[in-house]
Amino acid sequence: MALLNKRPHAVMLPFPAQGPINAMMQLAQILYARGFYITFVNTQYVQERISRSGSVESVKSPPDFRFETLPDGLPPEHGRTSKLAELSRSFTDNGPPYFDKLMDKLKHSQPDGVPPVTCIVSDGLVSFPQKIARKLGVPRVSFWTHSACGFSTYFFAPLLVEKGYIPLKDERCLTNGYMEQIIPSIPGLPHLRIKDLSFSLLRMNMLEFVKSEGQAALEADLILLNTFEDLDRPVIDALRDRLPPLYTIGPLGLLSESANDTISDISASMWTEETSCVKWLDCQDPSSVIYVSFGSITVMSREELLEIAWGLEASKQPFLWVIRPGLIDGQPDVLPTEFLERVKDRSFLVRWAPQMKVLSHPSVGGFLTHSGWNSTLESICAGVPMISRPFLAEQPTNGRFASEVWKIGVAMSEDVKREDVEDLVRRLMRGEEGQQMRKTVGELRDASIRAVREGGSSYTSMEKFVQEIKRGLD
Numbered sequence: 001m002a003l004l005n006k007r008p009h010a011v012m013l014p015f016p017a018q019g020p021i022n023a024m025m026q027l028a029q030i031l032y033a034r035g036f037y038i039t040f041v042n043t044q045y046v047q048e049r050i051s052r053s054g055s056v057e058s059v060k061s062p063p064d065f066r067f068e069t070l071p072d073g074l075p076p077e078h079g080r081t082s083k084l085a086e087l088s089r090s091f092t093d094n095g096p097p098y099f100d101k102l103m104d105k106l107k108h109s110q111p112d113g114v115p116p117v118t119c120i121v122s123d124g125l126v127s128f129p130q131k132i133a134r135k136l137g138v139p140r141v142s143f144w145t146h147s148a149c150g151f152s153t154y155f156f157a158p159l160l161v162e163k164g165y166i167p168l169k170d171e172r173c174l175t176n177g178y179m180e181q182i183i184p185s186i187p188g189l190p191h192l193r194i195k196d197l198s199f200s201l202l203r204m205n206m207l208e209f210v211k212s213e214g215q216a217a218l219e220a221d222l223i224l225l226n227t228f229e230d231l232d233r234p235v236i237d238a239l240r241d242r243l244p245p246l247y248t249i250g251p252l253g254l255l256s257e258s259a260n261d262t263i264s265d266i267s268a269s270m271w272t273e274e275t276s277c278v279k280w281l282d283c284q285d286p287s288s289v290i291y292v293s294f295g296s297i298t299v300m301s302r303e304e305l306l307e308i309a310w311g312l313e314a315s316k317q318p319f320l321w322v323i324r325p326g327l328i329d330g331q332p333d334v335l336p337t338e339f340l341e342r343v344k345d346r347s348f349l350v351r352w353a354p355q356m357k358v359l360s361h362p363s364v365g366g367f368l369t370h371s372g373w374n375s376t377l378e379s380i381c382a383g384v385p386m387i388s389r390p391f392l393a394e395q396p397t398n399g400r401f402a403s404e405v406w407k408i409g410v411a412m413s414e415d416v417k418r419e420d421v422e423d424l425v426r427r428l429m430r431g432e433e434g435q436q437m438r439k440t441v442g443e444l445r446d447a448s449i450r451a452v453r454e455g456g457s458s459y460t461s462m463e464k465f466v467q468e469i470k471r472g473l474d
């Protein structure tokens with residue numbers, strides 16, 4: 001029993017959306033491979049979705065990698081991620097009593113061999129475990145699955161409010177040029193425009209939530225970021241000066257590839273991956289295909305879907321397009337027959353793709369993306385330049401960084417027109433500009449590989465983090 005108690009046990013609580021769950025799962029796999037016992041806590045809704053998606057691997061997880069669930073307090077028919085403010089509030093209000101009860105159970109070693117909890121790792125946007133971690137005397141690790149630049153804008157939100165940039169005073173701000181205004185002074189960030197800020201900061205219904213979660217990082221014992229030093233150094237340095245110990249451990253997708261093979265297949269996907277698209281990619285020319293996907297939360301209008309469709313058609317470029325159930329606002333997810341007929345020889349449509357495999361396929365030469373952080377990082381790791389069409393959360397900040405800071409992407413205006421789609425796809429896939437971006441993103445891909453290799457910045461940070469947690473066992 002004494003030996004059993006020496007095994008670290010991490011309780012991992014992601015924000016209940018696919019991107020954050022994926023990143024938390026990658027971290028869980030890495031910790032498991034380094035000898036941790038893992039309790040992975042999903043909301044009941046998410047866990048049911050994962051089971052229904054046929055991700056059978058999740059059921060076959062080893063006995064020392066367990067799943068637990070919490071209610072999110074919403075009825076089954078609620079749209080959840082399509083109403084992020086309601087989901088965030090409800091989860092924050094309803095999760096804590098259940099989480100506390102679970103921790104009460106896990107704080108001691110269990111008769112069935114479960115070692116006592118050593119640390120709680122929760123998403124940066126899920127700070128409610130902080131209190132219980134204090135009570136139990138274990139560290140709470142705040143893991144920001146958002147980008148470093150996005151986190152930074154949340155952390156410095158009080159400054160932005162004080163200076164009067166946010167929240168937006170009224171709807172007129174969207175049309176009177178206000179959004180183009182430059183914000184001169186967020187430490188570590190380049191001069192962003194107001195329109196580059198997270199949508200969660202601009203709207204009253206999310207501002208208080210992200211502002212208080214950003215400040216809650218000050219209470220955490222450790223902070224983890226899914227990025228690497230060479231990508232985000234100025235942003236990281238400014239945060240590091242002000243926050244508890246901060247470790248950069250990304251890209252986790254690359255670091256987790258080296259995790260124990262026996263569990264690297266545990267899936268946390270809420271959709272069934274259509275692997276047939278990889279066979280289709282096998283038949284396409286190198287770097288010829290543009291991959292189109294807007295992540296797990298985005299809801300777009302049918303008008304916009306049609307503009308994108310006809311823009312892709314006019315570009316004459318082969319494309320692989322993920323049209324997730326629920327992507328189109330209140331409409332059945334259909335495209336006009338005439339469009340489907342015209343593109344049938346150079347397109348492939350799926351409801352959900354094995355994205356990492358797709359992006360690293362040699363036929364893929366560009367990514368039309370919503371600029372969610374996981375997608376952005378996965379694209380960097382694969383050396384694929386991007387067209388950015390952000391929809392929510394910190395996606396505008398990520399898109400701005402891709403085009404203006406890292407210079408690995410082009411930005412699409414929010415009023416999407418088919419001519420623009422056609423033009424941007426051409427520029428990215430066939431123009432000189434696209435060639436340059438491909439070269440730059442290739443250099444970042446190489447830097448990301450160096451970061452996760454033995455001796456690299458993320459590899460070393462991960463080792464330090466693991467040692468830090470294990471020290472608590474002595």
Ligand code: UDX
Pocket residue numbers: 017018019020022145146147293294295296297298322351352353354355356371372373374375376378392393394395
């Ligand atoms: C949300 C926000 O949109 C994002 O801005 C924030 O950084 C995290 O939360 P999401 O919409 O889920 O994320 O996007 P993203 O972070 O890009 O994650 C999507 C994940 O789903 C990626 O890991 C991607 O590989 C995966 N995916 C997406 C698939 O596996 N298949 C698909 O077809 C589409």
